[in-house]
Amino acid sequence: MHILLTGGTGLIGRALCRHWQAGGHRLSVWSRSPQQVATLCGPQVRGIGELHELDGEPLDAVVNLAGAPIADRPWTRARRELLWDSRVRLTERLIHWLARREQRPSLLLSGSAVGWYGNGGDRELTEDCPPAAEDFASRLCGAWEDAARQAEALGMRVALLRTGLVLARDGGLLSRLLPLFRLGLGGRQGSGRQWMPWIHLDDQVALIDHLLQRPQASGPYNACAPEPVRNAEFVRALGRCLHRPAFLAVPAVALRLGLGELSGLLLGGQRALPARLLADGFDFRFSDPEAALADLLSARPAPANS
Template sequence: MAASRVAVAGASGLIGSALVRSLTADGHEVVRLVRRAPQAPGEVRWDPERSRADPAGLAGCDAVVNLAGAGIGDRRWTPAYKARIRDSRVRGTAALAEAVAALEPRPRVFVNGSAIGYYGDTGARAVDERAPAGRGFLPSVCVEWETAAAPAQEAGVRTVFPRTGLIVARRGGAWGRLFPVFRAGLGGRLGDGRQYWSFVSLHDEVAAIRHLLDRDDLSGPFNVTAPHPLTNREITAAMGRVLRRPTLFAVPAPVLRTVLGEMSGEVLGSARVLPARLLESGFRFAFPEIEDAIRAALQAR
């Protein structure tokens, strides 16, 4: 993509901040959507949970990327927090999609974040983008999240949904919590360890989003996960090998359910998700194997 103007919602998050660095390094102008009063050039205010986004702030943007949403694992899933998880995604997406549709000229692409939570618990069965939505809270959120982008699609804007897996990064996300535990020699499997974890390195996540931004022939859902998902037991062993620490501890499923409540279903659930469309489009992963992804995370600045 030639140097352009790109709006990013969720620019301060794990993926968003890495994407902004990548775009800026390549000479793109980045407009950051923020929930507070703008304090720096290039910031535009919006209110995702009240479905407010001023189209004027997006004027001149070639692309809009929405990565905003309350953290899935940040808090226990009380009814109020579940509503926040849903509203921050669905209402925010609707606001941006409507703003994009109202622009003239319109951006050429709207990349709206999604997640492999769309598929629910798939057990040992491998799924790709052809699989239907699963059942439960997160699948229903993901369906509404993607559906909320309809105004942009109906206005003829190319719309893409990167369904992201578990990000392997030193800080933030699931691995940001795992690394300190494993470094302390307290790491181990969760539950029986047979559940599949579909991971992706932060480097490959950003590269995939850039790929989806650049390719005018790509639209719809794309699983952004490494090609070879592994079980929690296998990932635990890989963490032990890379960090050279024992992995003798295990957290029984009943303990996880007591501590995490309903969210424990996401930790103990299995998601064996394959990036079929991404690979078919010619994308190549820099860190397709878990040990390489772990090492890349540890070496990242």
């Protein structure tokens, strides 16, 4: 298959490139730094700076993961604009280009997040649930999904990845938490009662591949492990894996003062369940967060992109 990725140089994208290169697929990555793509994603992966570079080349699928990091800094007006532009408007550009193509790929797999549901409290959230609350992140995910769904009118199958917190060896949430936890300064955020839908990177890659291969898979999929945990439980598991105490707590008020509305991502959560993937027979390798953390923190070296 010839697969085009946006966000292919990111945490999930690089892992997908490794997996699909090994499977013999042909990969193109639309990137702001196309010259870096082969180094980041693998020597056989082609970087393109403009979509028209693929005009006239048959394409089987598009995986759309690009987006500026959402939890890195407070959501000022300029930051919100960038978060929106790098997801919603980028997806709209992608759709306009697809609409102009003579040959269209049959599938668009497009990013979203469990944040689509807003803060869900203790309610179990499956894909048939409406949003539980509205905030900037839920509006962003909603607009991102709506933009991607426009590909349905082009005759394409569209599957949406409502992704939880991706646990990986290098990058993502763990790389932000580990320095503090290793110093024994780790702990829960606020009350620690908020739910944390999480997923091991290997399962994220496997489920995206599963959705690529299943001709009937379309619509939203919660991309998170079958057993979400509360924040306090997650930090205890991380502390145990690192043999470090994790008793501290960052007060909710400090997070609200320091981060503004972004604090809602840390203090709220979703008890999201991957109902559609489970119904489809997808087999999660990691459903216990402690086993996932132990695997990621073990001495096994990170795979190289070669």
